[in-house]
Amino acid sequence: MMRTPLAQLAPAVTRVRTQWKGTLLPQTHAKNGWRNAALLGVASAGVAGGLSFVSCDKPWKQTLGSPVDSNLKVPHDKDLKIIGLEELRSHNNMEDGLWVSYHGHVYDVTNFAKIHPGGPGRIQMAAGSDLQKYFDVYHVHPDVSKFLDRTCLLGRLTAADAKRSYEETIFANPYENEPARNLQQTIATAPRWANLMGKYLLESFRTPIPGFYVRNHFPVPSWEDVEEEYEFEVLTASGGKSFKLKDLRPLPQITVEATMICGGAALYPRYLHRTDQRETWEKEEFPRNEINNNFWGSHAVWTGVKCRDVLRTCGVDVDGIALGEKPLPAKYLRLTGHDADETGSNFGVTIPLEKAIDPFGDVILAMTMNGEALPADHGFPVRVLVPGFAGVRNCKWLAKMELVDDLHESHVDTHTDEVIYPPDMNFEDDLAKVSLTGGSVQRAGRWEAKQDNSIFRVMEMPVHSSVIVPELHQTLRGAQLAQVLAEGLEVRGIALGGGGHRVARVDVSIDGGKSFTPAELDDHGMEKVHKRNYHWSWYFWSKKVPLTPEMKKQLQSGQTVELKVASRAMTEHGNTQPSRDDAVSLYNLVGNICNYQTHTPITLQPK
């Protein structure tokens, strides 16, 4: 039997009903496109301004506490109301409210639970107790006290009670028995989120398994020694069918070379969505979160059965549909993983059904990578490989495939590596403040934008490249510098077209993107392997970029030269990466798919 990460610690959170239904516009307005657009603008502004209370059938109820101004000055501790430990502990459910303590302060997080990026269940689970006990485990966390102080501070505990609240909060670490790993660059250990340092990536075209990046949202489910009991089900219009490994083995196996890259971790300064850091970015002061010299992806050769073959055995006429002789029976294939958060809320994502049944799409139910059975971290025994798509689509520990017309409702689907929110949404104003003041958070675990159509999900990845060599802040002097003067600066890196698009060219710059020169591309023979135009694999590239006469003159006169190394990949469509100056144009609430050209500053030191 599958090892359950933890017993269900709390009931699933009560889903809050959508506040308004259907269109906000009377039918008669729909005739004139231009006028309609203008009215929509007004209507949505109305909603954002709080008019939604008028149009909803059942006003959303603030469970506890009065609305809080998020710009509120935080009172001194001595002016805070003292709250007893028992009172804190009694607020551990949706009806009485969800309270927590943290550094001695007491907060009402009932409404915050609905927008928590880590899912509502985890806030429910911690209710009545002390956050520090959880943050001791979930290192993924930014410091949240400032945010909580400004939004939902109720009072404080006495010093003795604060100590007791922490000490008496019991939380067994559900990540304790995770597989051993040896990855160098770690954002988080629980859930696991790490990769190999960039410099090691170039050592091997196929990433050795111990170096393959790991991105988990939940504890790893294990079928060690019980893999024959592993099961997943497929639900179609004609019913359900379940599969075990013995049912997959007789199906034809195919092999796919594919790079996987995380749409969430890969490309961005992770906390750009926090307003304070966004300002720092704009002032160009930042960039402790800029991910230079790295590539949040890895490459492997995968073996498994075609997803379309599995669907065919379930009665889906994949060939008729692919040839356009039959209509698409559903818009999406919804994928659910066996893994779930500590309160039982499963991982889930959606892919377009066309991709799943495309004879050239290479979507497989993978059972091996680089010739070995999938390791536990990468989805043992079965994961879906969706080449060209964002990492998050590649559902590990597959539990269910369904033909559906709607997107998945899991919180991963809306918060982490999946969704792009509009540029005018930020965490404090549009989510926290609005939710805490009883505004328009519609559904548990789902963030609504002012206009629904302004949210989209990442399917195919965009074009991207990273400079791996030289390393960030490297100083070259002596023999190394002499070599640079003679042959040019050696720059090496990785590029990926995204969506199976071939990379046509990678250009390199050493002057911060003012001028570029084309690099040599190495496809490791993949053009031939992929045969068709789809190119699922990354490219390595390199170039010795000559210094300009001006730079040489400076060095010869003993002056230090500062370089900013950058790269930009271009697909055969001419799609390319935004410049670093333009990175802010990629801003989105969660910070996904940020493929701008990073700069690697280095120093040439003649002395």
Ligand code: HEM
């Ligand atoms: C009530 C106070 C809390 C606040 C204000 C808060 C806030 C946040 C924020 C802002 C993030 C996004 C981080 C980022 O991606 O930059 C996050 C993620 C996360 N939180 Fe919390 N959190 C709270 C409590 C908790 C608790 C009690 C748990 C665990 C029991 C938890 C578990 C997580 C996890 C696992 C993630 C990462 C989700 C993912 O990437 O899959 N949080 N939280």
Ligand SMILES: Nc1nc2c(c(=O)[nH]1)N[C@H]1C(S)=C(S)[C@@H](COP(=O)(O)O)O[C@H]1N2
């Ligand atoms: N079931 C399940 N599938 C999952 C995830 C997960 O947490 N659970 N993480 C997704 C994300 S965000 C990425 S980037 C890739 C990471 O795959 P890897 O850990 O094998 O590199 O798996 C995706 N599939």
Ligand SMILES: [Mo]
């Ligand atoms: Mo991801």
